[in-house]
Amino acid sequence: xxxxxxxxxxxxxxxxxxxxxxxxxxxxxxxxxxxxxxxxxxxxxxxxxxxxxxxxxxxxxxxxxxxxxxxxxxxxxxxxxxxxxxxxxxxxxxxxxxxxxxxxxxxxxxxxxxxxxxxxxxxxxxxxxxxxxxxxxxxxxxxxxxxxxxxxxxxxxxxxxxxxxxxxxxxxxxxxxxxxxxxxxxxxxxxxxxxxxxxxxxxxxxxxxxxxxxxxxxxxxxxxxxxxxxxxxxxxxxxxxxxxxxxxxxxxxxxxxxxxxxxxxxxxxxxxxxxxxxxxxxxxxxxxxxxxxxxxxxxxxxxxxxxxxxxxxx
Numbered sequence: 001x002x003x004x005x006x007x008x009x010x011x012x013x014x015x016x017x018x019x020x021x022x023x024x025x026x027x028x029x030x031x032x033x034x035x036x037x038x039x040x041x042x043x044x045x046x047x048x049x050x051x052x053x054x055x056x057x058x059x060x061x062x063x064x065x066x067x068x069x070x071x072x073x074x075x076x077x078x079x080x081x082x083x084x085x086x087x088x089x090x091x092x093x094x095x096x097x098x099x100x101x102x103x104x105x106x107x108x109x110x111x112x113x114x115x116x117x118x119x120x121x122x123x124x125x126x127x128x129x130x131x132x133x134x135x136x137x138x139x140x141x142x143x144x145x146x147x148x149x150x151x152x153x154x155x156x157x158x159x160x161x162x163x164x165x166x167x168x169x170x171x172x173x174x175x176x177x178x179x180x181x182x183x184x185x186x187x188x189x190x191x192x193x194x195x196x197x198x199x200x201x202x203x204x205x206x207x208x209x210x211x212x213x214x215x216x217x218x219x220x221x222x223x224x225x226x227x228x229x230x231x232x233x234x235x236x237x238x239x240x241x242x243x244x245x246x247x248x249x250x251x252x253x254x255x256x257x258x259x260x261x262x263x264x265x266x267x268x269x270x271x272x273x274x275x276x277x278x279x280x281x282x283x284x285x286x287x288x289x290x291x292x293x294x295x296x297x298x299x300x301x302x303x304x305x306x307x308x309x310x311x312x313x314x
Contacts, residue, residue, distance in 0.1 A: 021055040022266040108135035123158035153185030190220030241284040247276040251308035
């Protein structure tokens with residue numbers, strides 16, 4: 001049965017390494033895991049540095065949660081013992097762990113934590129609304145108004161000032177307000193600029209686009225897309241304390257929700273990941289996001305710590 005499980009759940013040609021790593025993590029978390037299981041796991045780790053790095057990140061999240069008072073220490077002791085017996089800990093250490101360390105930008109003037117939003121009045125009277133885990137810095141002088149988006153997403157309502165253009169810089173992209181309301185956000189697919197009112201001039205080192213009200217552009221792989229009609233109200237619904245998804249692939253829903261709570265969320269079934277769903281999530285009750293998700297959709301949620309949650313079809 002064990003061998004069949006591995007062929008079905010962790011096939012060699014499966015490109016979703018995160019899902020494979022999570023399956024191994026869930027299996028090895030079980031005290032019934034055998035020596036053969038651990039040998040196969042070690043073989044899987046040795047196939048690719050990506051396997052090591054991805055599993056290492058799950059391990060970091062798990063071990064990092066051991067300092068939280070609501071997590072039972074015995075569970076972590078058993079987990080450490082299991083990993084050491086399989087030799088996985090030594091492999092991860094030899095590879096340098098490869099996990100990301102999340103640090104706030106040191107120079108940020110304003111920031112929000114995970115699950116938080118903020119409304120900020122800037123020195124010129126403009127308003128910046130920060131989404132979850134976002135950070136901005138300001139460069140306001142007598143001749144310029146520049147905001148640097150360092151992390152996350154922000155929505156701007158710009159105060160008029162013909163003598164000082166209002167520019168939002170984000171990595172290689174500059175967005176200059178030719179009107180009043182727009183957002184700039186860093187997403188997995190790239191940097192997205194969405195215009196709610198009037199027009200924004202968006203420029204990269206090699207391209208420039210005028211983006212009108214109700215349109216958005218994507219900057220990815222050093223290319224700026226053509227402006228596309230966008231449901232800006234839905235895209236920016238976080239400003240009203242909710243996230244709105246309409247016929248959205250479930251994996252995209254989960255990727256967005258992951259920004260609003262700590263820890264890693266992984267969808268464990270490919271068909272479930274591709275399934276379109278329509279749902280409204282109240283982010284003002286961030287602590288109950290997963291509970292509401294489970295009640296509203298045919299899914300089963302397994303939380304192994306505050307830092308790791310696996311999602312299965314029901």
